Amino acid sequence: MLYIFCPHCGMRSQNEFSYGGDATVKRPELNKEVSDKDWDNFVYNRKSLRGKHWELWQHISGCRQWIKVERDTATHEIFNTLKADEEISK
Amino acid sequence: MQKYSIFSLVKNALSNHENWDLAWKDPTPKKEYDVVIIGGGGHGLATAYYLAKEHKITNVAIIEKGWIGGGNVGRNTTIIRSNYMHDDNALFSEFGMDLWRRMSQDLNYNVMFSPRGIINLAHSDAQMNMYARRGNSMRLNGIDAVLLNREQVREIIPMADFSENVRFPIFGGLMQPSAGTARHDAVAWGYARQADSMGVDIIQNCEVTGFDVSAGRINGVRTSRGDIKVKKIGLCVAGSTNILAEKLNMTLPIETHLLQACVSEPVKPVLDGVVTFGAGHFYISQSDKGEMVMGGDLDGYNSYAQRGNLPTLQHVLTEGIAMMPFLSKLKMLRTWGGIMDMSMDGSPIIDKTHIEGLYLNCGWCYGGFKATPASGWTFAHTIAQDKVHKLNSGYSLERFNTGHLLDEKGLGTKTWIS
Numbered sequence: 001m002l003y004i005f006c007p008h009c010g011m012r013s014q015n016e017f018s019y020g021g022d023a024t025v026k027r028p029e030l031n032k033e034v035s036d037k038d039w040d041n042f043v044y045n046r047k048s049l050r051g052k053h054w055e056l057w058q059h060i061s062g063c064r065q066w067i068k069v070e071r072d073t074a075t076h077e078i079f080n081t082l083k084a085d086e087e088i089s090k
Numbered sequence: 091m092q093k094y095s096i097f098s099l100v101k102n103a104l105s106n107h108e109n110w111d112l113a114w115k116d117p118t119p120k121k122e123y124d125v126v127i128i129g130g131g132g133h134g135l136a137t138a139y140y141l142a143k144e145h146k147i148t149n150v151a152i153i154e155k156g157w158i159g160g161g162n163v164g165r166n167t168t169i170i171r172s173n174y175m176h177d178d179n180a181l182f183s184e185f186g187m188d189l190w191r192r193m194s195q196d197l198n199y200n201v202m203f204s205p206r207g208i209i210n211l212a213h214s215d216a217q218m219n220m221y222a223r224r225g226n227s228m229r230l231n232g233i234d235a236v237l238l239n240r241e242q243v244r245e246i247i248p249m250a251d252f253s254e255n256v257r258f259p260i261f262g263g264l265m266q267p268s269a270g271t272a273r274h275d276a277v278a279w280g281y282a283r284q285a286d287s288m289g290v291d292i293i294q295n296c297e298v299t300g301f302d303v304s305a306g307r308i309n310g311v312r313t314s315r316g317d318i319k320v321k322k323i324g325l326c327v328a329g330s331t332n333i334l335a336e337k338l339n340m341t342l343p344i345e346t347h348l349l350q351a352c353v354s355e356p357v358k359p360v361l362d363g364v365v366t367f368g369a370g371h372f373y374i375s376q377s378d379k380g381e382m383v384m385g386g387d388l389d390g391y392n393s394y395a396q397r398g399n400l401p402t403l404q405h406v407l408t409e410g411i412a413m414m415p416f417l418s419k420l421k422m423l424r425t426w427g428g429i430m431d432m433s434m435d436g437s438p439i440i441d442k443t444h445i446e447g448l449y450l451n452c453g454w455c456y457g458g459f460k461a462t463p464a465s466g467w468t469f470a471h472t473i474a475q476d477k478v479h480k481l482n483s484g485y486s487l488e489r490f491n492t493g494h495l496l497d498e499k500g501l502g503t504k505t506w507i508s
Contacts, residue, residue: 001400015401019391021345021503036491044343044434044490048332050394073346074394 002071005081008063020056022046023068024088050074054088091287094198113279114286119293122319123151125473126311127326128298128334130154132163132274132459133451134326135281136466137473138290144467145474148289151320153313155297155330159278162328165428166459167351167373167385169364171208171269172233175224176498178484179437180231185481186464187233187268193463199280201272202378208269208364209243211250211413213258217368221264228266236265247365250414258369258412269364271375277462300337301448308447324449324473329394329429331452338445343434343490344453345503348389350398350406350427354420356380365413372409374417381423384410388432398427430455432503435489437496440469440482449473450487455502 002014028034028042053073058066068088070080082088092098092111102110125141127134130152141147152158170190172183193201212218218237225235239262244252250260286292293315302310302317310319327334335342356379364375372386386406389399403425411418433439433453438461440451451469454461468482478486484496 014399022392040343040491041341045341046332046343046345047336047341048345048392049336050333050346053392055392071391073392076393076395076399 002076002078004057004067004069004078006059006062006065006067007081007083008065008067009059012059012062016059016061017057018060020058020066022048023054023056048073052079056084091283113283114292117291117293119151119153119296119313119315119318120291121316123291124149124320125322125324126150126318126320127152127324128311129161129326129328129330130158130282130292130294131161131326131328132159132278132281132462133328133454133465133469134324135159135278135285135292136462137324137326137451137469138466139281139285139288140467140470141474142285142288142290144470147474150285150289151291151293151318152285153296153298153311154292154294157294158282158292159275162428162430162458163274163278163462165351165426166274167375167383168271168274168377168459169208169269169373169375170203170272170460171266171364172460173208173210173224173228173235173264173266173269174498175227176484176496177231178496179498180228180233182464182468182481182484183460184231184233185467186461189463189467190272193272193277193280197280197284199276199283201276201280203270203272204378205268205270206363206375207265207267208366209238209246209263209265210366211243211263211368212261213369214261218261221262225264234266234268236267238263238265246363247361247414249360249416250365251412256412258367263368271364271377274459277459281466298334298337303338303445303448306444306446308445322447322449322473324451324469326451326469328431328452328454328458331431331450338448340443342439342450342452342487344431344439345392346394347391347430347432347503348393348395348398348427349385349387349430349456350389350403350425351383351385352403352407352425353377353381353383353423354417355423357382357420360416367409367413369412370409372406372413374410374414382417382420386410388430389427394429396427396429398425430458434502435495435497436499436501438465438485439487440465440472440485441478441487442472442476443487
């Protein structure tokens with residue numbers, strides 16, 4: 001069982017959350033010319049590496065907010081969580 | 091190579107089974123090969139076998155980080171089927187069914203292929219309509235499909251919940267009588283033994299650390315047991331595809347996820363086929379040892395852990411008990427997990443890449459085991475001829491860019507979409 005710290009509600013069990021995938025993917029800017037390759041990368045292509053991974057979760061059975069979580073994909077250790085609008089510091 | 095038969099069994103029994111040949115050798119890697127297959131799982135071993143058998147390419151090495159058959163070919167629920175609607179999936183899988191039927195003879199190894207049938211249960215009128223459509227599509231492609239009503243299903247699986255007051259009543263089901271199961275380890279070992287006998291080097295405990303790529307083509311591979319010069323490399327590393335793609339500066343339409351399975355304590359024969367729950371994701375069969383073999387959804391988030399989490403197991407088994415209430419009385423014997431390549435449309439990729447001499451076989455999602463022979467056969471063709479075969483033309487890498495998705499069930503990385 002994972003325990004995820006929701007920045008709005010505090011520590012909660014994984015049962016309350018729904019997963020939303022890689023949080024570092026950026027939607028292409030709509031007011032610029034967007035190539036097929038850019039769309040392809042945005043919609044489908046993912047690094048999905050072993051180790052630290054920033055990802056989106058939704059606290060679906062809680063505050064229903066989307067949050068960002070930094071988790072290790074091999075050990076499931078969670079290092080950090082942020083609100084959806086907070087930038088990931090590199 | 092020693093042929094396995096009743097005579098060799100008797101002969102070796104007389105000498106206390108001390109004189110059997112090794113099933114495969116343990117060679118040290120050579121400096122150069124014609125083809126290197128990375129990944130000694132079912133697909134990699136099958137690919138090497140068909141390279142040698144169909145294309146007479148025998149200067150081949152299989153490089154495996156762990157031991158052969160230690161990944162998903164040893165972790166699956168052994169289901170073999172071709173009950174697909176889309177032509178690309180149906181024709182590919184049905185080609186595989188033919189290879190399955192002949193496999194024990196071809197490999198001189200008993201893979202215990204058991205065509206015991208699969209039933210997908212339907213729990214609404216709409217689902218019955220959908221199954222009728224899928225069944226018709228299957229029959230048009232020469233695959234056997236039978237639409238069963240509630241009473242016909244009850245005759246085959248009377249232990250399922252047919253009471254009136256259930257949340258998901260059984261309306262009927264779609265059956266593929268020729269589907270079944272096989273002994274998964276035997277598939278890996280059978281392919282390994284035959285490939286080895288034709289000259290393929292099976293190199294275990296050898297990790298790929300990098301690739302030698304220059305001017306857009308493959309020149310070699312770097313491993314923990316030395317550098318190997320090679321012009322053609324086939325990647326067959328489901329679960330680790332993203333890690334090797336990173337070393338090649340490629341980003342693929344794949345996420346790595348964890349899928350769990352479990353078996354109950356062994357019980358007397360109760361279920362003689364494979365059954366899937368239609369109102370969720372749960373499948374069950376009974377092994378020859380009597381264990382109920384069960385599986386279902388992904389854990390749902392990117393994972394390389396190779397072990398599962400309890401909430402998903404609880405969710406999956408709740409579905410199982412809803413379908414067959416007697417399961418609640420059984421004790422769990424084992425649970426385990428394997429890491430999957432989850433492609434974005436739920437269909438696999440067998441294709442060439444933008445790097446000359448690099449071939450990709452990945453993205454098998456939930457259905458890698460049944461595809462083992464067809465995947466090996468078509469991947470061997472793609473590597474040997476440097477050309478995609480008609481059977482795997484739908485499994486192109488390009489389809490995500492061009493929009494020709496093969497969304498049979500649309501069940502890719504986002505399990506909640508279904």
